[in-house]
Amino acid sequence: MRFAHETLPQRVVFAPNEAAGAIGDEVTRLGAERVMVITAPSSASLADALTDALRVAHVHDEVVAHVPVEVAERAREAAAKPRADALVSVGGGSATGLAKAVAVTAGLPVIAVPTTYAGSEATDVWGLTRGTTKTTGVDAKALPRAIVYDASLLRTLPVERSVASGLTALAHCVDAMWGPHADPIDRVLTGEAMRGLQQGLPAVKADPGGVKGHEQSLYGAYLAAVAFASAGSGLHHKICHVLGGMFHLPHAQTHAVVLPHVLALNTAHAPEAERRIAAAFASPNATEGLAALRARLDAPTALRDYGTPEDGITKAVDAIFAAAPSNNPAPLTPAKLTALLRAAWEGAVPRPSLPKKANPL
Structure with missing residues (x-):
């Protein structure tokens, strides 16, 4: 038996019916003060409720599947303007993927709050699409610093x-x-x-x-x-x-x-x-x-x-x-x-x- 295994450094919190409090705790652990929330329009009301107690610098809702390069660039600019010091993604793999795209260039920590089973939140893989070509890569900065899993958030998923x-x-x-x-x-x-x-x-x-x-x-x-x-x-x-x-x-x-x-x-x-x-x-x-x-x-x-x-x-x-x-x-x-x-x-x-x-x- 000969192999090398690397375990990625990440905090994972299962918090049924307590996502809002768990998100607040993770923001505090990071020492963050101004968070940018990334969520699709369909999840905006949920994201607002979950982050109501936080100091939200900006809510970014331009979330597109497969993360087109131009969408990622606009999200990066949006994070820089209010000088956000952490990202909170609420939603499926597309929201998580956009947060990763920002984190890779801006170096901001991500707290991921999944509402599907996409799994992107637990990997250091990022993906961007330019035209019809999707490119993926691996970067430690893409790995969310923390995940908050709340099964109650998936009860309305079709x-x-x-x-x-x-x-x-x-x-x-x-x-x-x-x-x-x-x-x-x-x-x-x-x-x-x-x-x-x-x-x-x-x-x-x-x-x-x-x-x-x-x-x-x-x-x-x-x-x-x-x-x-x-x-x-x-x-x-x-x-x-x-x-x-x-x-x-x-x-x-x-x-x-x-x-x-x-x-x-x-x-x-x-x-x-x-x-x-x-x-x-x-x-x-x-x-x-x-x-x-x-x-x-x-x-x-x-x-x-x-x-x-x-x-x-x-x-x-x-x-x-x-x-x-x-x-x-x-x-x-x-x-x-x-x-x-x-x-x-x-x-x-x-x-x-x-x-x-x-x-x-």
Whole structure:
């Protein structure tokens, strides 16, 4: 057993029904006095209520999926004008991503308050989109200094968004099994993360207004993101980043659709990971376990339903092939990626990819 594992420095607070007080405590711990709040217009009233007791220097609500460069630049300028000394992001992955984009250049600490299962709050990965190209990177300044999880904030999240967001968290689990830097600690975290999501997401589907399902799902999403941050971005995320930036697709739904196809491609070439994933699903094999969960959740199935043009398959293949990690379990070719994207575009049932048998001597 030979590996190096790095645990990212971050404070995580689970505070059911107490997010406002927990945010105030984290601002005090940072010694911050003038916070800039980053939130989408749809979350503005919630953000106002959660930060009412703080000295808010500015509320910035220009939040756009995949963080276009020009949007990030305007947010950076907005943070500089009132001399904010901390950022509080309230919302999903797009709000967190914009806060990270500001933090990377301004050096301001971020307190993230997630209202989905995106997981971005637990990683040091940033992403910016220029035109149709999304670029990601890793920077310690992008890692939020603190996370405040309050399951009660997710009770009004539409079930469809909860499902898609939760499957994004499962995608973090899958990529963490065989990412470029995956190690045994990542795989242990991933197994527990999948257990939490396996229990939590069906409970959310059955009772969206309840807290217990959201608590388990947040717990799983956090562990998944921690493992992913250590393991690095695998094939699944490379595919989704290319598609999202190129066609401006909804982030969570894209992940939800692509995930079973990447899993089917890789599991036959990664038997240890396959066994761990199957065990987490309590299923004979990984692909059947994920399929059963997706059926219970009525998960998204086809990229064409979310704005991917059919000719986009050919356009995306070269960019994905260039970005794919060299250690992906299944050998990759443009033809294999084309077949995978075609199946995901159509919503076809994923077919496990079997390794070729050696030629007999």
